[in-house]
Amino acid sequence: MRLRRLLPLALIAALLVLPAAAAGWQEAPHSRARLIAAGTANADALAGRTHLRTPAQLVGLEIELDPGWKTYWRSPGDGIPPQFEWAGSDNVAAAQVLWPVPTHFRDAAGEYNGYADRVVLPVVVAPKRPGAPVSLDLALDYAVCKDVCIPVSAQLSLRLPDDTPRGRQAVLEALRQVPVRADSRGRCGDLALADARLRFDGPSPRMEITLTHPPGGAPEDLFVEAATGQFMPHPKRQEATAERTVFHLDPSAGGDPRELAGKAMTLTVVAAPQSCEMTATME
Known part of the structure; x- marks a missing residue:
């Protein structure tokens, strides 16, 4: 990973965390983020994409970006990969973030891998006690970039199960963009x-x-x-x-x-x- 040009630290400190808005969105500079419920994970849809066993819950981390702004993949090149901390969650044995295939971008500041406009990262959540409610609390660090990069921190939460998992279609569509793992023969x-x-x-x-x-x-x-x-x-x-x-x-x-x-x-x-x-x- 190599780092692109960042805003001055004093300005970053003023922008890092903004109050959460309605419908679970947390607004941030040139972006907003939220967790969305997608119901019970389907074993067939997850085949070849996760090491976690079902039954599990499927959620999505959705990030929307202003026009022209981008955020990064797990291996960004000249960029800053997102960081996820689930320590505040309850009844969570593991939470695995899955990565839809990125796009390669090139500009005057360098080359990097990531997403433009909007991305949904599927997350497979394995509960410690299957059948009991799950409380997700995510401390998210990510970056948004155009001519400069701005690091952003967000605190996101979601309670499961959700009786109206309105995000299911969006998460399943993102899941289809996640690569499957090759077999032992490559x-x-x-x-x-x-x-x-x-x-x-x-x-x-x-x-x-x-x-x-x-x-x-x-x-x-x-x-x-x-x-x-x-x-x-x-x-x-x-x-x-x-x-x-x-x-x-x-x-x-x-x-x-x-x-x-x-x-x-x-x-x-x-x-x-x-x-x-x-x-x-x-x-």
């Missing part, structure tokens, strides 16, 4: 990881990732995260045939690329009809 159906390696035979080091897919099913985009936390620039498509796509990136932007040899990488492959999250070990 496959999501006909989309597969064929090779992932570091190469040092050119003018600069490069990471080369090869994906295979059915004709017409080429991936739309790729995001790479290092388990070491090392910054990974956005991959570029280098080769493409009907059934094979190769992406390259220069890993030296985040440090010594040789330190990545033998290390696990998370690959988020954006593809239709279903995006996929794969684990690759760099050769």
Whole structure:
């Protein structure tokens, strides 16, 4: 992660937390946030997306942004990832935030991964005592950015079960945008990881990732995260045939690329009809 230009600290302090508004919204600079109920989690909808067992409750963290403003994904690039603290909650064994596939943005300040206009992050909530009410209290830190970045803190709450889970459709739609995890062979159906390696035979080091897919099913985009936390620039498509796509990136932007040899990488492959999250070990 690399940080974009922030507002002066004195101004940030004045903007960080604003009072909550009606309907659960907490207003903030150039954005607002709330928790929305989506009812009982459906095991089929969650398949391949969570390690938590059902029965569980499904909620959404909804963030709306002013036109032209953006917020960040979990691995933002030149940005600030959201932080979630659920310590004030009651009857919560675990709360797992799921991430719809982001968009890659590029501007004068750098490159970053995130969301524009609006995002709903599905959250799977496993209660300690199934069947008993759940009280969610979230301390949320996130950033909104345009020409500058403004860090924002919000205190959000929700009580479950909610007899009128009006957010269910929005959360289920967001859930469909969350990648499923690949199987043990590195496959999501006909989309597969064929090779992932570091190469040092050119003018600069490069990471080369090869994906295979059915004709017409080429991936739309790729995001790479290092388990070491090392910054990974956005991959570029280098080769493409009907059934094979190769992406390259220069890993030296985040440090010594040789330190990545033998290390696990998370690959988020954006593809239709279903995006996929794969684990690759760099050769």
